[in-house]
Amino acid sequence: xxxxxxxxxxxxxxxxxxxxxxxxxxxxxxxxxxxxxxxxxxxxxxxxxxxxxxxxxxxxxxxxxxxxxxxxxxxxxxxxxxxxxxxxxxxxxxxxxxxxxxxxxxxxxxxxxxxxxxxxxxxxxxxxxxxxxxxxxxxxxxxxxxxxxxxxxxxxxxxxxxxxxxxxxxxxxxxxxxxxxxxxxxxxxxxxxxxxxxxxxxxxxxxxxxxxxxxxxxxxxxxxxxxxxxxxxxxxxxxxxxxxxxxxxxxxxxxxxxxxxxxxxxxxxxxxxxxxxxxxxxxxxxxxxxxxxxxxxxxxxxxxxxxxxxxxxxxxxxxxxxxxxxxxxxxxxxxxxxxxxxxxxxxxxxxxxxxxxxxxxxxxxxxx
Ligand SMILES: NC(=O)c1ccc[n+]([C@@H]2O[C@H](COP(=O)([O-])OP(=O)(O)OC[C@H]3O[C@@H](n4cnc5c(N)ncnc54)[C@H](O)[C@@H]3O)[C@@H](O)[C@H]2O)c1
Numbered sequence: 001x002x003x004x005x006x007x008x009x010x011x012x013x014x015x016x017x018x019x020x021x022x023x024x025x026x027x028x029x030x031x032x033x034x035x036x037x038x039x040x041x042x043x044x045x046x047x048x049x050x051x052x053x054x055x056x057x058x059x060x061x062x063x064x065x066x067x068x069x070x071x072x073x074x075x076x077x078x079x080x081x082x083x084x085x086x087x088x089x090x091x092x093x094x095x096x097x098x099x100x101x102x103x104x105x106x107x108x109x110x111x112x113x114x115x116x117x118x119x120x121x122x123x124x125x126x127x128x129x130x131x132x133x134x135x136x137x138x139x140x141x142x143x144x145x146x147x148x149x150x151x152x153x154x155x156x157x158x159x160x161x162x163x164x165x166x167x168x169x170x171x172x173x174x175x176x177x178x179x180x181x182x183x184x185x186x187x188x189x190x191x192x193x194x195x196x197x198x199x200x201x202x203x204x205x206x207x208x209x210x211x212x213x214x215x216x217x218x219x220x221x222x223x224x225x226x227x228x229x230x231x232x233x234x235x236x237x238x239x240x241x242x243x244x245x246x247x248x249x250x251x252x253x254x255x256x257x258x259x260x261x262x263x264x265x266x267x268x269x270x271x272x273x274x275x276x277x278x279x280x281x282x283x284x285x286x287x288x289x290x291x292x293x294x295x296x297x298x299x300x301x302x303x304x305x306x307x308x309x310x311x312x313x314x315x316x317x318x319x320x321x322x323x324x325x326x327x328x329x330x331x332x333x334x335x336x337x338x339x340x341x342x343x344x345x346x347x348x349x350x351x352x353x354x355x356x357x358x359x360x361x362x363x364x365x366x367x368x
Contacts, residue, residue, distance in 0.1 A: 123293025138260025
């Protein structure tokens with residue numbers, strides 16, 4: 001993901017209405033081959049395997065940390081202690097307690113911190129947000145959202161840190177995909193009150209890359225059946241986070257149905273927005289969206305299709321704009337509170353699955 005960020009900064013000039021320059025100055029990675037790749041970036045002055053060397057530089061204002069999940073808390077806290085602002089990757093720490101400590105420290109030190117989740121910056125999710133906020137949907141009946149991968153269906157795919165609880169955390173796939181799924185619902189104020197979770201370990205061994213097999217002990221798939229209170233109605237909200245969803249390659253989707261209308265979007269059809277209407281007959285209206293619904297205008301023409309690098313760049317632009325106080329009414333990155341709320345939900349989901357109960361989600365905001 002570090003390379004994705006570098007690629008966004010390399011074409012920063014494509015942003016039309018953000019007059020704030022950003023240079024990638026320094027990169028830390030333990031892997032020399034990865035570090036060498038960054039020699040392609042002319043603005044980079046420091047390549048190091050020692051992150052403390054990077055944090056010691058006075059000319060660095062913001063650090064983006066994209067590391068295995070077991071390292072998040074330590075590195076996030078060190079970035080904050082070094083006086084830098086932080087763009088954290090998800091999850092916001094390996095578990096709920098780590099997330100609380102990071103948020104608490106960021107609040108205490110007054111650093112600008114946001115968490116990564118780029119899909120909602122696409123024009124489709126932006127329109128979903130607008131449709132819901134317009135009130136045109138009437139009373140909300142149900143919400144379904146998810147993020148689906150499928151490459152893990154291939155049993156010959158070697159194990160890596162993302163498939164081992166020690167490195168990716170007990171929350172498994174929820175830590176990997178859950179923040180993406182919850183970004184829009186939480187931004188809409190839809191904080192679920194209860195959860196019944198179905199967690200699955202489907203493929204439990206994988207090649208270890210050294211000729212043997214290794215245990216894959218993480219949750220592959222999570223289906224969270226939640227309930228959210230919207231205007232005094234308890235509304236079912238189903239959240240899917242799956243590494244083994246046959247046929248789905250990075251499919252992010254959301255559907256919201258109401259008594260007066262509905263709206264649906266999936267990255268599977270990246271430029272298609274579906275809006276449900278009842279006018280005598282009931283029908284789904286399909287609209288082709290171009291680039292122009294992006295929060296930040298770029299040199300790319302309004303009719304062209306956006307993709308992953310585009311929404312990633314939009315997310316970085318939102319981070320910088322908000323940090324500089326010029327976000328305006330544009331969509332912003334996941335806040336520390338939203339990131340923490342996602343952890344309360346994952347934590348309750350683990351408890352629900354263990355005890356096979358409907359679990360109340362107790363959002364506590366202070367460290368005990
Ligand atoms: N926003 C997204 O869409 C998205 C997509 C994929 C991954 N991620 C997140 O990004 C983070 C990293 O995931 P990834 O896919 O880039 O992983 P990755 O394994 O491809 O890259 C991690 C990098 O960290 C380096 N590294 C490991 N330990 C280190 C240390 N102690 N010091 C310095 N460098 C170290 C590794 O050499 C490697 O290059 C995770 O939090 C993951 O959940 C986000």
